[in-house]
Amino acid sequence: xxxxxxDCFATGDRLMPLEDALExxxxxxxxxxxTETIPAFxxxxxxxxxxxxxxxxxxxxxxxxxxxxxxRFADLLPRGDTVLPVVGRIAAGGAPDAAQPGTAVRxxxxxxxxxxxxxxxxxxxxxxxxGGRARxxxxxxxxxxRRTAGEDVAVGSSVMQAGLRLRPADLALLGxxxxxxxxxxxxxxxxxxxxxDEVAQPGTPLRPGQLYDANRPMLAALLRRAGCAVNDLGILxxxxxxxxxxxxxxxxGHDLILTTGGVSTGEEDHVRAALEETGALTFWRIxxxxxxxxxxxxxxxxxxxxxxxxxxxxxxxxxxxxxxLVARLSGERRLSPVPVSVSxxxxxxxxxxxxxxxxxxxxRDDAGAVVARKHPREGAGIIASLTETDGLVEIGEAVTRIxxxxxxxxxxxxxxx
Numbered sequence: 001x002x003x004x005x006x007d008c009f010a011t012g013d014r015l016m017p018l019e020d021a022l023e024x025x026x027x028x029x030x031x032x033x034x035t036e037t038i039p040a041f042x043x044x045x046x047x048x049x050x051x052x053x054x055x056x057x058x059x060x061x062x063x064x065x066x067x068x069x070x071x072r073f074a075d076l077l078p079r080g081d082t083v084l085p086v087v088g089r090i091a092a093g094g095a096p097d098a099a100q101p102g103t104a105v106r107x108x109x110x111x112x113x114x115x116x117x118x119x120x121x122x123x124x125x126x127x128x129x130x131g132g133r134a135r136x137x138x139x140x141x142x143x144x145x146r147r148t149a150g151e152d153v154a155v156g157s158s159v160m161q162a163g164l165r166l167r168p169a170d171l172a173l174l175g176x177x178x179x180x181x182x183x184x185x186x187x188x189x190x191x192x193x194x195x196x197d198e199v200a201q202p203g204t205p206l207r208p209g210q211l212y213d214a215n216r217p218m219l220a221a222l223l224r225r226a227g228c229a230v231n232d233l234g235i236l237x238x239x240x241x242x243x244x245x246x247x248x249x250x251x252x253g254h255d256l257i258l259t260t261g262g263v264s265t266g267e268e269d270h271v272r273a274a275l276e277e278t279g280a281l282t283f284w285r286i287x288x289x290x291x292x293x294x295x296x297x298x299x300x301x302x303x304x305x306x307x308x309x310x311x312x313x314x315x316x317x318x319x320x321x322x323x324x325l326v327a328r329l330s331g332e333r334r335l336s337p338v339p340v341s342v343s344x345x346x347x348x349x350x351x352x353x354x355x356x357x358x359x360x361x362x363x364r365d366d367a368g369a370v371v372a373r374k375h376p377r378e379g380a381g382i383i384a385s386l387t388e389t390d391g392l393v394e395i396g397e398a399v400t401r402i403x404x405x406x407x408x409x410x411x412x413x414x415x416x417x
Contacts, residue, residue: 014285015285015286015287015292015353015354016283016284016285016286016287017286017287017355017397018286018287018288018320018321018355021283021286021294021296021321022320022321022324022336024282024283024296025296025321025324025325025328026324026328028282029303029325029328029329030328031185031328031329031330031331032188032255032303032329033185033186033187033188033255033329033330033331034185034186035049035050035183035184035185035186036183036184036186037181037182037183037184038181038182038184039180039181039182040171040174040175040179040180040181040182041171041175043166043171043174043182043184044166044167044168044171045165045166045227046165046166046182046184046185046187046227047163047164047165047166047184047185047227047330047331047332048160048161048162048163048164048165048166048182048183048184048185049162049183049184049185049331050162050183051158051160051161051162052158052159052160052174052177052179052182053156053157053158053159054153054154054155054156054157054158054159054177055155055177055178056155056177056178057149057150057153057154057155058150058152058153058176058177059147059148059149059150059151059152060149061112061113061149062112062113062118062146062147062148062149063110063111063112063113063146063147064107064108064109064110064111064113064120064145064146064147065109065120065145065146065147066109066120066122066123066145067107067108067109067122067123068107068120068121068122068123068125068126068145069086069104069105069106069107069120069121069123069126069134069136070090070104070105070107070113070114070117070119070120071084071103071104071105071117071119071120071121071136072101072116072117072118072119073118073119073140073142073143074101075101075102075103076119076136076138076140077138078138079138080138081135081136081137081138082135082136082138083129083133083134083135083136084102084103084104084133084134084136085102085103085104085131085132085133085134086103086104086105086106086132086133086134087099087100087103087104087105088103088105088106088114089105089106089107090105090106090107090108090111090112090114091108091111092108092109092110092111093110093111094111094112095112096111096112096113096114096115097114098114098115099114099115099116099117101116104134104136105117107120113146118142118143118146119140119141119142119143119144119145119146120144120145120146121134121136121137121140121144121145122145125137153173153176153177159173159177160173160174161333162331162333163331163332163333164332164333165227165332165334166182166184185330185331185332187227187228187229188227188228188229188255188256188326188329188330189228189229189231189253189254189255189256190223190228190229190230190231190254190255190256190257190258190326191231191233191250191251191254191256191257191258191302192216192219192220192223192230192231192232192233192258192259193216193233193234193235193236193246193250193257193258193259193260194213194215194216194234194235194236194259194260194261194309195235195236195237195238195243195259195260195261195262195270195271195309196235196236196237196238196261196262196309197210197237197238198210198211199211199212199213199235199261199309200212200213200235201213201234201235202217213235214311214383215260215261215307215309215311215314216232216235216260218311218314218315219258219260219307219314219318219322220232222315222318222319222322222323222417223258223326225417226323226326226327226330226417227330227332228256228326228330231253231254233246233250236259236262238262238270239270240270240273240274243262243270243271243274244270244274244277244278247274247275247278247279247299247300247304248278248299248300249300250299250300250302251299251300251301251302254302255302255303255329256302256303256304256305256325256326256329257299257302257303257304257305258304258305258306258307258322259271259304259305259306259307260306260307260308260309260314261308261309262306262309271295271306272284272295272306274299275295275297275299275304275306276297278299278300279297279298279299279300279301279302279304280297280298281295281296281297282296282297282298283295283296283297284296286317286321287353287354287355287397288316288317288320288354288355288356288357289350289354289355289356289357290308290310290312290313290316290317290357290380291307291308291313291314291316291317291380292308292313292354293306293308294306294307294308294317294321296321296325303325303329305321305322305325307322308380310379310380310381311380311381311383311386312359312379312380312381312382312383312385312386313380315386316357316392319337319392319411319416320336320337320357320416323416323417324336337411337415337416338415339394339408339409339410339411340409340410340412341407341408341409341410342362342370342371342372342393342407342408342409342410343369343370343371343372343405343406343407343408344371344372344393344402344403344404344405344406344407344408345363345365345371345372345373345374345404346360346372346373346374346402346404347401347402347403347404348374348395348401348402349400349401349402350395350399350400350401351400352397352398352399352400353397354397355394355395355396355397356394356395357392357393357394357395357411358374358375358378358392358393358395359374359375359378359385359386359389359391359392360372360373360374360375360389360390360391360392360393360410361373361375361388361389361390362390362391362410372393372408372410374393375388375389386413389413390412390413391410391411391412391413391415391416392410392411392413392416393408393409393410393411394408394409394410394411395408
């Protein structure tokens with residue numbers, strides 16, 4: 001369960017480095033959900049609760065990788081063609097009969113090898129001769145075109161570790177191993193709220209000074225992609241008592257409370273104070289841009305994270321902090337996103353001591369090389385800067401200037417979900 005207390009970094013002007021915040025999540029937060037057994041066919045996206053050990057070899061038997069002719073390599077002449085009588089035929093799903101040395105067997109892809117046969121000639125390399133004989137060219141290596149039993153997975157091997165978020169390829173392996181059910185973590189239940197008198201529910205009339213809520217639809221989608229069940233609790237007004245009461249209620253039946261807006265230092269930002277009144281604040285200000293004001297702690301016994309109100313900042317902070325918190329609470333083994341190296345096509349200046357994420361589109365230059373182009377508008381409230389780009393360039397704390405042609409780390413949006 002979560003072990004979050006208000007003993008450090010909650011006050012003062014120091015910006016906590018992103019790595020320190022991630023370390024707190026790693027060391028103080030543990031899985032809060034139980035396990036259940038479900039059909040393996042329906043397990044895509046679920047978090048594996050137990051290691052999976054192979055109960056059989058894959059493939060279970062030696063078989064042919066091609067359509068062709070199975071032989072014993074020892075029967076082939078060291079030089080020149082070998083002509084052998086064809087004495088049988090084995091299709092996929094068939095049972096091989098014993099065949100004598102000095103013969104060839106017609107075989108098809110996936111069919112089991114006859115006992116003692118170890119090499120397969122592709123059918124296009126073989127010439128059929130009168131009398132049911134096959135002319136086999138020289139030059140093939142021993143064991144060619146044969147799949148050996150257990151070459152994919154050996155019986156008794158641990159093929160999947162607890163904490164893996166299952167993917168379509170993992171379901172293929174479970175199916176091949178004959179698994180009909182699988183033990184997984186129960187789905188993390190998340191209470192989602194926005195805050196602010198300036199935020200309106202889409203579909204309702206806008207009052208003067210209001211704008212429609214973009215964060216809840218975005219965060220709900222990100223949470224669902226992370227395997228969560230989302231309970232949308234709507235929009236809270238800028239009143240401290242209302243925020244406090246909502247946080248107190250939201251813990252019931254939920255494993256995580258996630259809010260946006262109201263975590264800065266303005267007179268109408270009440271989330272931080274409400275959190276301290278209902279539970280504990282673990283950290284508050286993170287040294288990243290966009291997204292400095294991020295609150296994490298416990299509200300009425302339930303893990304809590306408050307994200308900034310600007311959409312680009314909410315996206316970035318969820319991608320690099322919220323997603324890590326969801327993983328820990330869900331029992332998921334998930335490494336921090338690893339950027340790939342790209343060349344910049346822009347100049348950029350920043351302050352030392354904070355990490356910045358720049359929204360970019362990948363393009364090819366005149367030489368065909370991939371170059372990252374910065375979106376022309378950098379504001380944390382520019383939603384189009386997310387929809388018109390491919391991902392984020394990461395600029396580390398020690399870097400203060402980027403010039404065209406510099407190598408930087410790039411996170412595609414798909415890699416952050």
